[in-house]
Amino acid sequence: MAAGNRGRRGIVTHLLQVVILGLLLGGVYALMASGLTLMFGVMRIVNLAHGVFIIAACFVAFFLFQGPGWDPFVSIAVTMPLFFLIGVGVYTALFPRIEGSARFTEMTVLLTFALALIAEGLLSYFFTGTVRSTDPSYKTDAILLGDFFIPTAQLLSSITSLVLLIGLWAFLYFTRTGYAVRATMQNRTAAQIVGVNVRRVSTISFGIGMALAGASGSLISFLFPFFPARHWQWIAILLALIVLGGLGSLKGAVVGALLLAVAAGIVSDQFGPTWSPMTFFGALFLILLIRPQGLFGHQARVG
Amino acid sequence: MTQVEKRESADIPVSLSPQESAPKRSRYLVAGVVTLVLALLPLARPLIGQPFNYVMQMGIVGLMWITMSSSWNLIGGFTGYISLGHNVFFGIGGYATGLFLLYFGWSPFLTAPVAGLIAVAFGFLFGLITLRTRGPSFIISTIALLLMTGLIFDNWDLVGGSNGLSLPLPPFAIEVLKIPFYYAMLVIAIGSVYLGYRVAHSKFGLALRAIAQDETKAEVAGIDTRRMKIAAFSISAFFVGAAGAIWGYSLSYLRPTVFFIIGVAAQMVLMVIIGGRGTVAGPAVGAILLVSLNEISVSQFGSSEINIVITGVILLIVLLFFPLGVVGTLREKGRLPSFLDWD
Numbered sequence: 001m002a003a004g005n006r007g008r009r010g011i012v013t014h015l016l017q018v019v020i021l022g023l024l025l026g027g028v029y030a031l032m033a034s035g036l037t038l039m040f041g042v043m044r045i046v047n048l049a050h051g052v053f054i055i056a057a058c059f060v061a062f063f064l065f066q067g068p069g070w071d072p073f074v075s076i077a078v079t080m081p082l083f084f085l086i087g088v089g090v091y092t093a094l095f096p097r098i099e100g101s102a103r104f105t106e107m108t109v110l111l112t113f114a115l116a117l118i119a120e121g122l123l124s125y126f127f128t129g130t131v132r133s134t135d136p137s138y139k140t141d142a143i144l145l146g147d148f149f150i151p152t153a154q155l156l157s158s159i160t161s162l163v164l165l166i167g168l169w170a171f172l173y174f175t176r177t178g179y180a181v182r183a184t185m186q187n188r189t190a191a192q193i194v195g196v197n198v199r200r201v202s203t204i205s206f207g208i209g210m211a212l213a214g215a216s217g218s219l220i221s222f223l224f225p226f227f228p229a230r231h232w233q234w235i236a237i238l239l240a241l242i243v244l245g246g247l248g249s250l251k252g253a254v255v256g257a258l259l260l261a262v263a264a265g266i267v268s269d270q271f272g273p274t275w276s277p278m279t280f281f282g283a284l285f286l287i288l289l290i291r292p293q294g295l296f297g298h299q300a301r302v303g
Numbered sequence: 304m305t306q307v308e309k310r311e312s313a314d315i316p317v318s319l320s321p322q323e324s325a326p327k328r329s330r331y332l333v334a335g336v337v338t339l340v341l342a343l344l345p346l347a348r349p350l351i352g353q354p355f356n357y358v359m360q361m362g363i364v365g366l367m368w369i370t371m372s373s374s375w376n377l378i379g380g381f382t383g384y385i386s387l388g389h390n391v392f393f394g395i396g397g398y399a400t401g402l403f404l405l406y407f408g409w410s411p412f413l414t415a416p417v418a419g420l421i422a423v424a425f426g427f428l429f430g431l432i433t434l435r436t437r438g439p440s441f442i443i444s445t446i447a448l449l450l451m452t453g454l455i456f457d458n459w460d461l462v463g464g465s466n467g468l469s470l471p472l473p474p475f476a477i478e479v480l481k482i483p484f485y486y487a488m489l490v491i492a493i494g495s496v497y498l499g500y501r502v503a504h505s506k507f508g509l510a511l512r513a514i515a516q517d518e519t520k521a522e523v524a525g526i527d528t529r530r531m532k533i534a535a536f537s538i539s540a541f542f543v544g545a546a547g548a549i550w551g552y553s554l555s556y557l558r559p560t561v562f563f564i565i566g567v568a569a570q571m572v573l574m575v576i577i578g579g580r581g582t583v584a585g586p587a588v589g590a591i592l593l594v595s596l597n598e599i600s601v602s603q604f605g606s607s608e609i610n611i612v613i614t615g616v617i618l619l620i621v622l623l624f625f626p627l628g629v630v631g632t633l634r635e636k637g638r639l640p641s642f643l644d645w646d
Contacts, residue, residue, distance in 0.1 A: 046439045048446075097623055106385060109442050110572070110622055113387070117569055117615030125608035232565050236450040239443040247439060274458055281451040284444060285432050292436040 013147045018269045019262050020148055026261030027158030028219050031165060032234070033241050033253040035212030038168075041185040041248030042205040045095065045108040049116040050213055051235030056119060057083055057217020058226045059127060065134040065221070072134050072218045073160060079214035087210025090115070091203050116231065123228035134221045157219040164215055165254065168208070172250075181205055185248065237277060240284035246297025255295060333642035341366075341489055345482045359481035363553060365594045366485075366492035370546040371567075372574035372586035373495040377539035379572065380581040381508060382532060383515030384434075385442050387568045388449035389543060392422035394456065394562030396544030397551030401468050402461075404552070410473070412487055415548040422544025426537035434532045437518055446565075453563035467558030470551070484553040491549065495542035500583050500645055502538075511535050515581065566611065573618050579628030583645035588629050 032054060039045045057079045064070040064078060094115075098107045141152040172178040180201045183191040192198045220226060241260055245252025260280055268276035287294060344362065348355050371393065379385050396418035400411035411418075433444040457465045475483065502508040510531045513521035522528050551557045570593065578589025600613055625632050633639040 040439070046442065094623075103383065105439050106383070106442075107622065109385060109439065110576070111619065113569070113572070114615045114618035114622065117611050117618065119615075121608045121611030121613075121615060125606065125612065232446075233450060236446050240447050243440055243443050274454070277454060278451065281447040284447050288432055288435060288440060288444060292440065 014269075015266075017148050018265045020150065021154065022262035022265030023258060024150070024154040024158045025223070025265070026258035027161040027165075028216060028223065029238070029241065029261050030254040030257035031161040031212055031219070032216040033238050033245070033257050034165060034168060034250055035209035035216075036238050037242040037245065037248055037250060037253040038205055038212075039209040040242070041250070042181055043095070043108075043202045044105045044248075045206070046105060046112070046239070047209070048109060048112040048235055049090075049119060050112075050209075050238060051231035051233075052116045052119040052123070052228075053083060053086070053210060053213045054217045054220060054234060055226055055228060055231045056123060057214040058132075058221040059123065059217075060214075061218040061221040062132055062134050065136070071136055072221050073156065075221075076160070076215050076218045079218045080211045083214030083217075084207040084211040087207040088203055090210070091206040095202070095206075096199065116235070120228050120231060127228070129227050129229060131225045131227045133225045136222055139222055153222055157223060160219060161216070164212065168212070168250075171208075177201070177204060233277060237280045240280040243294055244283050244287045246294030249294065249296040252294055252296035330642045330644065338493065345485060348479075355478075356481055359485050361594075361598070362485050363481065363488050363550075365591060366488040367546050367550055368570065368574060368590035368594050369492045369587045370488070370495045370542050371571050372578065372590045373492075373499045374539045374541070374543045375571040376499060376575050376580065376582075376586045377502060377511075378532075378536050380575055380586070381502065381511040381515060382535045383581075384532060384536070385572065386445045386536070386539075387442060387565065387572070388445035388447075388452075389539070389571055390562055390564075390567035391449055391452045392426060392540040392543040393547035393550070393567065394452065394559070395422050395425055396547030397557050397562055398456070398462055398468075398547075399544070400548035401470055401551055401557045404470055405468060411548045411552040412473075412483060415487065415491070415545040418548035419541040419543075419545035422540040422547075423537045426540035427533060430533035430536040434529060434536065449563060449565060449568065453559055456559040456563060462557070465559055467556055467561075469556040472555050473552070481553075484549055487549045488546065491542055491545050494545075496583070496587055498538070498542065499586070503583050503646055507531070507534070512581065566614075569614055569618075573614055573621075575628075576618065576626075577621050577628055579630030579632075579634075582628070582630040582634075584643040585628050585630040588643065592629070 032050070036047060036050045039047050039050075060079050060082065061072045061075040064075045065072060070078075094111055095108070098104060098111070101107050136153070138152045138156070142149045143152060143155065144150075170178075172182055180191065180196045181204070183194070183196055184198055184201050184205075188198060191201075241256045242249075242253050244260065245254075245256030260283055263283065264276040264279040267279045341362070345359065351358055371389070375386065375389050378389075396415070399418045399421045400409075400414045403409040403414045403417070404411055429444075429448060433441050433448075456462055462468060473480070473483065502511070510521065510526045510528075513524065513526060514528050514531060518528055547562065551561070554561065574589035574593050575586045576589070577592055578587065579585030596613075596617075597610065600610055601607075604610070621628065627635060630639060630643055634644070
């Protein structure tokens with residue numbers, strides 16, 4: 001393959017190949033992170049349970065694949081609405097109770113931490129900690145494009161992510177509810193004054209965030225092997241990523257995801273896949289040193 | 304007492320009035336008796352008989368968690384900055400003394416304070432980077448710190464990677480093997496509770512509580528909030544590191560999964576919240592309650608999965624319905640026994 005080619009051209013080709021693979025995964029990271037950052041942007045909720053819900057969606061996709069034999073992409077039609085509903089339920093059950101609390105964000109961290117522990121424990125109890133993944137027929141296929149090979153599964157999932165992200169963008173920019181969501185993100189109190197039903201907007205936004213988690217679960221189910229305790233690594237990566245982009249910034253989440261996925265690909269290529277999560281943590285500490293508010297964040301946002 | 308009761312019920316149990324009127328003498332008596340009983344407990348070996356080692360082990364575990372929760376309380380309770388990666392210091396302490404023992408033959412009983420200082424140094428460095436921001440970024444970076452450290456220790460040959468290091472047992476007879484660990488942990492636990500008490504009644508503690516209530520106002524009032532936060536964070540690492548040293552030695556092997564799992568951090572958070580955030584006695588109360596509960600739940604259900612679920616459910620219930628914890632709730636109702644009232 002390209003790497004075997006010792007020439008300079010070979011090195012460039014190899015690097016480009018790594019970048020392509022990184023960008024393809026970055027699309028999926030962006031999907032996961034956008035749900036998380038939306039929740040923070042609209043409601044100032046840091047959802048530590050985002051990762052565990054992604055894993056839960058992996059299980060849904062897995063059993064739909066094992067049982068009725070549904071393709072993971074088809075299972076999105078189930079995971080998205082299902083996790084939207086779960087999100088609406090979780091939001092309604094937990095967050096209105098602590099609304100108006102002076103340290104709201106901190107409370108949401110603790111509450112979702114508890115939620116993550118419960119969900120992780122239940123998943124491990126019922127499905128054990130076995131490492132699983134769905135195996136659609138195209139899982140190991142690849143398209144050859146000149147010198148580059150493009151794995152079909154990664155390509156399809158990043159296209160799907162892109163479509164969903166465009167859908168999210170269209171919702172935010174071209175629907176009335178979308179306007180209300182953006183208004184709430186900009187200034188919650190002002191939005192309330194001009195007549196936005198902030199509670200409803202928050203519930204819907206949380207549901208959408210969770211729906212995106214559900215969809216990404218379907219995609220993750222064949223891209224990465226999963227087991228319940230894996231969610232800590234996911235949530236750490238995703239949180240690092242949205243801090244990099246600027247908490248609550250959707251643009252930041254997408255840019256951060258693409259940037260870090262490529263960086264992680266390069267690290268993985270140079271030092272081995274074990275160290276690729278280090279990219280995210282290293283980037284987090286670096287950004288806190290040089291630009292604490294993140295790439296697209298606003299100055300000093302008190303939680 | 305009267306003044307403490309009248310405190311406005313803020314969202315977090317923070318008292319800005321540490322000036323209590325004439326503390327009751329009885330609480331010193333109770334504290335003295337408890338300390339004495341704990342100190343003399345190993346002497347009762349002939350009386351306890353067979354389950355002696357079990358009693359000692361429970362003592363070690365209980366005192367360890369009292370240390371962990373009291374230390375976490377300095378940053379998570381008084382200052383209001385939640386750290387989900389505090390067990391990193393626990394692990395750093397354990398590994399530091401383990402390496403001292405393996406490479407230089409120094410006993411962890413002697414190097415435990417050094418382990419504490421190493422933990423403080425790491426805490427300082429980490430605080431320097433992450434405490435520049437306020438709010439959620441700090442919490443997020445503590446999670447990242449935990450996973451990052453776990454990853455490094457899992458893959459670092461010097462510390463044995465994920466297989467870990469096995470340590471030689473101390474040269475004591477098996478019947479009395481636990482006693483030195485027990486005493487070491489007792490000293491550490493008393494130190495950490497005393498530290499919490501001293502901080503609560505100092506100007507430093509007042510500054511931390513001010514930060515917890517309103518950081519902007521605290522800053523306007525002339526408090527160097529960043530320095531205070533970094534100080535609180537790094538000081539809170541000391542006893543956690545020392546406890547890690549003793550705990551690792553008592554297990555006689557060090558593995559990343561003993562120290563660097565989020566479950567350890569979850570327990571610390573839960574104990575402090577159950578007991579009462581920002582109170583002196585709360586963390587110890589929470590630790591005792593939770594250690595007992597874990598003991599029961601492990602013997603009842605056996606599986607650690609159920610244990611995780613129980614931990615989560617309790618955390619959820621306490622947060623939603625008793626956010627002040629045991630000590631805070633009792634105080635609000637005016638029913639706090641004086642031996643628990645150290646604020």
